[in-house]
Amino acid sequence: MGRGILFRRPNKYDMGRVSGRVLRERANMSFCIVIIFFAVFFVIVLTEIFLIDQSSRSRNRRPHSHQKSNYEDAHGEDYLVYQGIAEEGRVGLFARPQYLLPNQLSPFKPNINVSIPAKDGIWQTVVGTRYKFFVFSAYYDWRTTKLIRIMGATKTRGPDRVWCLFWYNASNTTHTVTGKVKVIRENWNLKYSACFVLCPIQGNTTVPDSVSIMGRSVLTPSNRLIVNRATGNKKIQPTPPPDKIGICVKPLHFAYNQTLQMLEFIELNSLLGMDHITFYNDSISSTTDCILRHYMRLGRVTVLPWKLDMASQREIRTEGLFAALNDCLYRSMYKFSFVALIDLDEIVMPKHNDTIQEFIEWMGTRINTKNTGSFSFQNAFFYLQWPDDKSLSNDPFESSLTTLRKTRRRLKLHPHKQRSKYICRPEHVIEAGNHFVWEFIPGHGTVNVPSDAAILNHYRVCEFGGDDCVKSVSVVDRTAFRYKEKLVKRVREKWSQLRQECALSSIEDAQVKKRIVKKLDVNVEKFR
CATH class of the missing domain: 1.20.5 (Single alpha-helices involved in coiled-coils or other helix-helix interfaces)
Known part of the structure; x- marks a missing residue:
C-alpha cells in the first residue's frame, strides 16, 4: 500500500x-x-x-541629421513650377543644417609665399586640416551677397574650419577673412563630399585677383586659385549671350574609350543647337584624348583635369561629380544663356522642334518663362538589350550609332526629380544637383516639361542588372531619326578625318565582326 x-x-x-x-x-x-x-x-x-x-x-556646432539618399518626386506635374526656397546657410529640401562660420577678420597673419602660382581648374590641397580638404576653382558671386565661391571637397560631417586669404596683384597685398564651409546637399552620406567654401567680401573690400584656403591662418598656404569673374569691368552688369547653350558632363573615368559614342554625342548635340561641351578628365584612353583635343582646337569643347585624391564610391560619390557639375555651372555662367547637365548616354529630345533654342522659344509661347530657372525633362529608358531597329540600312555608320539603332523605349517614364535631367539658366542657380536644381536665386524655379513636348532619351542596359527590363511595356520612338542623315554624314566625316591621327579602327570591319558573332549566336541557339 x-x-x-x-x-x-x-x-x-x-x-x-x-x-x-x-x-x-x-x-x-x-x-x-x-x-x-x-x-x-x-x-x-x-x-x-x-x-x-x-x-x-x-x-561650437550643431549635431546634424542624416541626409536622404532617395529623392522622392515632389508631386511633379506637367508645367508645374516649383521654386528653390533654400538660402545660403539655411536648411533646404532634404538638406541638413550647413556649418557657417561668422564673418570676421583673422587676428593672425599667414606666412605668405609669394612664389606660389595662381591656378584655375586643378585640384589643390588645403593644409592644416584634420581631414582631406581640396579646392578646385574660385568664382566671384555677387547675386545675393558679395563673396568668392570656391569649389572644393572635404569631410561631409564636421568639416574643418578654414580661412580665406585674398591676394591683390596691383598693390601686392593680402587680406584674410573667415571662410564658410557649405557641404553640397547631394553627398549620399559618404565620408567626403563636394562643398562650397564661401569667402565673404566685406564692406568696401575689393574683389581679389586670387584666393588661398588654409586650415590655420598662420600657415603658409599650399594653394592659390585664380578668381573667375564674368567681366573685368566691375561696374558693368554682365548678361549672357542670347541663344548660346552649353553642356556639362560629369567626370570621365575608367579609361573611357567609347570613341564612336563620344563622336555621336558631340555631333548630335551640335545638331540640336548646343554650342559647347565641358568635360572633366579623370581617366580616358589615348584615342578619346586625341578626339577631344581635336574639338578643343575647334573651340567646341573644354576638357579640365580631374584627379581628386578621394576613393570614388567609398569616400566620395563617383569621382566627386557634384563638384564637377557645380564648377561647370559657375564656369558657364554669363557665357551661355542655358546649360544642360547630362551624361554621355543621354540626349534631350524635343518632340516638335529641331533645336533646343527653338524648343525654349516654343515653351515661352505656352507659359510665362520669365522666372524659369530650369526646364526638367522626364527620363525615358531605351534599353540596349532590346533588338536594333530593323528599318536601318546596312551602312556601317548608320547601323552603328546608338541613337539610331535603339528606338524601342520603355513606355512608362520616370516622374520629374527621379532620374530626370534639366537645362538651366546658370545665373538663376545657386546649387546644381544631378537630377534637379537644389537651390535657386530667390524668385526662380523649375518648369516640368510635359513628355509630349520633350523627354530625356537615356540609352543604357537594365539598371538593376540582368535582362528583365526588356519585359517592360515598350513603344517604338524614332524621334531621333529626324537627324539621321546629317548625323551619319557628320560622324562619318569626323571618323575619316581623325582615323589616322587618332588611330581609330575601321567601322566597316567592326560591323562585319558583329554580324558574324550574331550569326554564330543564332546557330548556337538552334543546337541547344
Whole structure:
C-alpha cells in the first residue's frame, strides 16, 4: 500500500501544475531578457547622445541629421513650377543644417609665399586640416551677397574650419577673412563630399585677383586659385549671350574609350543647337584624348583635369561629380544663356522642334518663362538589350550609332526629380544637383516639361542588372531619326578625318565582326 502511494503515477492535475510552473518561469525569464535588452539599448543611446553633444559643443556646432539618399518626386506635374526656397546657410529640401562660420577678420597673419602660382581648374590641397580638404576653382558671386565661391571637397560631417586669404596683384597685398564651409546637399552620406567654401567680401573690400584656403591662418598656404569673374569691368552688369547653350558632363573615368559614342554625342548635340561641351578628365584612353583635343582646337569643347585624391564610391560619390557639375555651372555662367547637365548616354529630345533654342522659344509661347530657372525633362529608358531597329540600312555608320539603332523605349517614364535631367539658366542657380536644381536665386524655379513636348532619351542596359527590363511595356520612338542623315554624314566625316591621327579602327570591319558573332549566336541557339 505504502509502496503504491510512494510510486504512484502522476495524474493530470499534477502534470498541469508542473507545466504551469514551467511556463511561468519561462515567461519571467523572457520578461527579464526584454528588460535587460531595453536597458542596454537605452544606455547605448544615452552614450551616443552624450558623445555627439560633447563633440558638437567642443566645435561650437550643431549635431546634424542624416541626409536622404532617395529623392522622392515632389508631386511633379506637367508645367508645374516649383521654386528653390533654400538660402545660403539655411536648411533646404532634404538638406541638413550647413556649418557657417561668422564673418570676421583673422587676428593672425599667414606666412605668405609669394612664389606660389595662381591656378584655375586643378585640384589643390588645403593644409592644416584634420581631414582631406581640396579646392578646385574660385568664382566671384555677387547675386545675393558679395563673396568668392570656391569649389572644393572635404569631410561631409564636421568639416574643418578654414580661412580665406585674398591676394591683390596691383598693390601686392593680402587680406584674410573667415571662410564658410557649405557641404553640397547631394553627398549620399559618404565620408567626403563636394562643398562650397564661401569667402565673404566685406564692406568696401575689393574683389581679389586670387584666393588661398588654409586650415590655420598662420600657415603658409599650399594653394592659390585664380578668381573667375564674368567681366573685368566691375561696374558693368554682365548678361549672357542670347541663344548660346552649353553642356556639362560629369567626370570621365575608367579609361573611357567609347570613341564612336563620344563622336555621336558631340555631333548630335551640335545638331540640336548646343554650342559647347565641358568635360572633366579623370581617366580616358589615348584615342578619346586625341578626339577631344581635336574639338578643343575647334573651340567646341573644354576638357579640365580631374584627379581628386578621394576613393570614388567609398569616400566620395563617383569621382566627386557634384563638384564637377557645380564648377561647370559657375564656369558657364554669363557665357551661355542655358546649360544642360547630362551624361554621355543621354540626349534631350524635343518632340516638335529641331533645336533646343527653338524648343525654349516654343515653351515661352505656352507659359510665362520669365522666372524659369530650369526646364526638367522626364527620363525615358531605351534599353540596349532590346533588338536594333530593323528599318536601318546596312551602312556601317548608320547601323552603328546608338541613337539610331535603339528606338524601342520603355513606355512608362520616370516622374520629374527621379532620374530626370534639366537645362538651366546658370545665373538663376545657386546649387546644381544631378537630377534637379537644389537651390535657386530667390524668385526662380523649375518648369516640368510635359513628355509630349520633350523627354530625356537615356540609352543604357537594365539598371538593376540582368535582362528583365526588356519585359517592360515598350513603344517604338524614332524621334531621333529626324537627324539621321546629317548625323551619319557628320560622324562619318569626323571618323575619316581623325582615323589616322587618332588611330581609330575601321567601322566597316567592326560591323562585319558583329554580324558574324550574331550569326554564330543564332546557330548556337538552334543546337541547344
